[in-house]
Amino acid sequence: MRFLKRLVPNIYIALVLVFLYLPIVILIVYSFNSVPKSFLWGGFTLKNYTGLFSGSDGGELLESLLTTLKIAAIASVVSTLFGVVSCLGLAYMGKKMQNLLMSITYIPNVMPELVIGIAFMLLFSFLGVQKGQFTLVCAHIAFCVPFAILSIDPKIKQLDKNLSEAAMDLGATQWQTLRLVIIPEIMPGIVSSLMLTFTMSVDDYLISNFNVDSSTQTLPMKIYSMAKFGVNPKMNALTTILFLAVIVLLVLSNLSSVRQAKNKNK
Amino acid sequence: MRGLTKRISLLPIHAIVMCVTALISLISVFIPMFELFVQYKRQRLYSLFTLILDPDVFVQLREKSIDLDFRIFGAWMFTITLIISAAALTLALGFQLYSDNPVKKRWGCLSVLVLFALRLVIHVYTLSNFITDDMLNRNGMTVQRMYVVQTLTGNLLCVLLMIGIVASLYGALGLKMNMKLLAYPYILWICVFTILPLALILFRAFFAKTAGGYEFTTDGFKTLFANKTVTTSFYGAKVTLQEYFSVFLRSLDYAVWTTIGCLIFSYPLAYILAERTKRLHKTSSKLLLLFVLPMWMNTMLRTYAWRAFFAETGVFNTIMTNAGLISEPVMFLQNPIMSDIITKLVMVNDFLPFMVLPIYSVLVKIDSSLAQAAEDLGANKVQTFLKVIFPLSLPGVISGIQMVFMPSMTFYMIPDIISEGSKTTIGNTVQSFILNESTTYQQAGNVLSLILLIFVLITMGVLRNQDKEASGSGGMVL
Numbered sequence: 001m002r003f004l005k006r007l008v009p010n011i012y013i014a015l016v017l018v019f020l021y022l023p024i025v026i027l028i029v030y031s032f033n034s035v036p037k038s039f040l041w042g043g044f045t046l047k048n049y050t051g052l053f054s055g056s057d058g059g060e061l062l063e064s065l066l067t068t069l070k071i072a073a074i075a076s077v078v079s080t081l082f083g084v085v086s087c088l089g090l091a092y093m094g095k096k097m098q099n100l101l102m103s104i105t106y107i108p109n110v111m112p113e114l115v116i117g118i119a120f121m122l123l124f125s126f127l128g129v130q131k132g133q134f135t136l137v138c139a140h141i142a143f144c145v146p147f148a149i150l151s152i153d154p155k156i157k158q159l160d161k162n163l164s165e166a167a168m169d170l171g172a173t174q175w176q177t178l179r180l181v182i183i184p185e186i187m188p189g190i191v192s193s194l195m196l197t198f199t200m201s202v203d204d205y206l207i208s209n210f211n212v213d214s215s216t217q218t219l220p221m222k223i224y225s226m227a228k229f230g231v232n233p234k235m236n237a238l239t240t241i242l243f244l245a246v247i248v249l250l251v252l253s254n255l256s257s258v259r260q261a262k263n264k265n266k
Numbered sequence: 267m268r269g270l271t272k273r274i275s276l277l278p279i280h281a282i283v284m285c286v287t288a289l290i291s292l293i294s295v296f297i298p299m300f301e302l303f304v305q306y307k308r309q310r311l312y313s314l315f316t317l318i319l320d321p322d323v324f325v326q327l328r329e330k331s332i333d334l335d336f337r338i339f340g341a342w343m344f345t346i347t348l349i350i351s352a353a354a355l356t357l358a359l360g361f362q363l364y365s366d367n368p369v370k371k372r373w374g375c376l377s378v379l380v381l382f383a384l385r386l387v388i389h390v391y392t393l394s395n396f397i398t399d400d401m402l403n404r405n406g407m408t409v410q411r412m413y414v415v416q417t418l419t420g421n422l423l424c425v426l427l428m429i430g431i432v433a434s435l436y437g438a439l440g441l442k443m444n445m446k447l448l449a450y451p452y453i454l455w456i457c458v459f460t461i462l463p464l465a466l467i468l469f470r471a472f473f474a475k476t477a478g479g480y481e482f483t484t485d486g487f488k489t490l491f492a493n494k495t496v497t498t499s500f501y502g503a504k505v506t507l508q509e510y511f512s513v514f515l516r517s518l519d520y521a522v523w524t525t526i527g528c529l530i531f532s533y534p535l536a537y538i539l540a541e542r543t544k545r546l547h548k549t550s551s552k553l554l555l556l557f558v559l560p561m562w563m564n565t566m567l568r569t570y571a572w573r574a575f576f577a578e579t580g581v582f583n584t585i586m587t588n589a590g591l592i593s594e595p596v597m598f599l600q601n602p603i604m605s606d607i608i609t610k611l612v613m614v615n616d617f618l619p620f621m622v623l624p625i626y627s628v629l630v631k632i633d634s635s636l637a638q639a640a641e642d643l644g645a646n647k648v649q650t651f652l653k654v655i656f657p658l659s660l661p662g663v664i665s666g667i668q669m670v671f672m673p674s675m676t677f678y679m680i681p682d683i684i685s686e687g688s689k690t691t692i693g694n695t696v697q698s699f700i701l702n703e704s705t706t707y708q709q710a711g712n713v714l715s716l717i718l719l720i721f722v723l724i725t726m727g728v729l730r731n732q733d734k735e736a737s738g739s740g741g742m743v744l
Binding site: 009012013016017019020021022023024026027030039040041074082085086088089090091092093101104105107108110111112113114115116118119120121122123125126130132133134137142145146149173174175176178199203205206209210219220223224227231235236239242243246247250254 | 276278279282416417418421422445447449450451452453458459460461462464466467475531534535538539542552553556557559560561562564565566567568569571573574575577579581584615618672673675677678679683693696697700701711712715718719722726
């Protein structure tokens with residue numbers, strides 16, 4: 001009976017995992033398919049990986065990948081920096097003002113991406129800014145900032161205010177306090193904000209679609225427009241590589257945190 | 267040398283911003299910032315430096331060649347910019363590092379402010395005077411066919427210069443560092459990027475953009491609520507409805523079922539994971555990461571993979587026919603009811619992590635002694651769950667519903683891919699309206715986004731009791 005009690009939850013977890021990973025497994029398997037643009041299995045091949053960036057389709061994929069990475073890098077760094085600065089300021093504001101500002105910050109968080117995309121498009125047309133890479137970057141930064149603030153703010157709230165006061169009493173300047181006391185304390189929040197905003201920016205389709213001209217295409221846009229004429233196995237290969245990169249990163253970050261915990265115990 | 271590093275470490279923040287801005291504006295002389303377009307094709311990238319190196323331009327077009335001469339213009343701009351940036355850098359560094367007189371420091375900041383403003387003016391001047399009327403006439407071009415735009419780096423430089431101006435203004439006024447000041451840019455930000463866009467949605471639903479400005483119109487409403495009916499099949503039954511009402515109803519149908527499906531799947535899952543975490547006395551579960559991981563795979567390709575699974579010649583049918591379990595392939599996608607169910611299934615698959623995370627993060631925080639207390643007082647397992655655990659986990663459930671319901675209503679890619687474009691939902695209706703050439707349809711799109719916005723606000727109001735930490739938990743897991 002006890003055995004069964006343990007078994008049922010595990011079976012449930014396994015079933016949900018199968019449900020979640022089924023499409024991913026299919027996707028990875030099809031990245032080795034030798035027949036392009038078809039659900040038919042034509043045999044195992046590695047040419048989708050070896051020739052990933054050659055040919056016209058590969059070149060377009062590479063270009064959109066680079067655009068996406070560039071924009072995601074700018075958006076995540078800028079929004080996280082802005083988030084840190086704003087959270088620091090917010091912490092010193094009055095309680096009422098803080099609550100008001102935070103509840104406004106939640107609005108974009110629960111808005112569907114479609115509405116945000118349209119809202120930004122109307123904003124840029126109102127301000128008279130031509131659609132292009134600049135508006136794309138602006139839109140990405142703008143929708144990333146609330147997420148950055150929501151991941152950094154809890155860490156700032158946990159911060160002991162006495163700590164920075166003690167540092168100042170001991171003769172540190174404001175800049176030194178910030179650099180040597182506050183920033184190291186909120187580092188986990190900064191890292192998670194960077195990762196979250198980066199992945200949000202890389203994965204975004206709807207907001208980009210409304211805020212860019214036809215000359216620039218991000219990877220999700222490229223995939224969506226290319227896939228209308230059949231799924232190119234090269235896209236599968238590329239996303240498989242990206243997925244593996246994410247897994248490796250996560251494993252590495254987990255390993256380092258485990259090692260840190262062990263060192264602390266010693 | 268040690269004295270210098272100490273002085274640098276003592277620099278106030280505005281001085282650092284000033285120095286960095288000055289340095290970047292100096293470097294930017296050598297970074298390409300201008301793009302020359304001739305006949306809508308990008309011909310060349312320029313920095314002020316490359317203008318000096320390579321002042322004459324010949325572009326071979328199909329009909330003729332154009333010939334541009336930037337010799338004098340480029341040399342002037344290059345020299346002026348270089349001098350201004352170098353002066354700004356010297357003044358910023360010099361006054362901040364080697365002067366202890368606060369009044370002198372403020373004058374230093376003021377001079378840097380002037381130089382930054384000049385640099386910005388020169389940048390804009392360069393951009394607007396890159397191609398003169400004379401050049402256009404000589405080459406027989408028009409402003410539309412030959413123009414220069416700023417690259418992304420150029421835009422970023424402008425933003426940076428504005429930040430630099432603010433920083434030097436701050437120094438020039440001799441403001442004391444007050445942490446509260448750091449929040450003011452964010453307040454401005456909220457006004458521009460949250461309140462203004464939402465207000466614009468409301469405004470643009472009633473006002474159309476014309477050449478001269480904005481004009482009141484009800485075209486959007488007329489288009490949207492036009493008396494035009496379509497017949498669609500809904501759960502196998504044929505119903506005749508107003509055109510866009512049927513679209514709305516279908517989206518609502520998808521959203522409701524996706525939310526219910528996610529809840530049914532993820533509540534037990536979150537419960538099991540939370541119990542496990544508590545039993546092992548950990549703060550968070552590594553297993554949870556496995557359920558979040560699929561979010562990093564492109565949604566569209568995952569949906570195509572589902573299609574590959576259910577297609578006539580797809581994975582399921584191939585395996586089943588080869589195993590001899592079915593004699594002929596099952597037409598999942600061609601059957602309207604089956605394809606409807608599959609669409610909802612795929613949406614559940616896509617949105618599941620967004621539901622699991624908030625519920626888990628609330629459940630894991632519930633003190634397990636509460637459940638023990640309830641059991642001590644004579645409640646059985648079911649009663650404990652219904653009367654203690656479930657009410658306490660409600661904030662997580664609510665923020666989960668918030669994360670799933672509205673996004674699944676507007677996320678049109680999945681129904682689009684599974685039904686191969688035959689099922690229109692509110693998402694692609696808005697998209698096709700807004701990106702339409704005709705202003706009437708654009709207006710209809712604006713009205714539809716207003717309706718969506720109102721719908722979001724209503725759901726937010728109904729689900730007011732949101733657990734704030736739970737909805738921000740997406741980032742915490744990483």
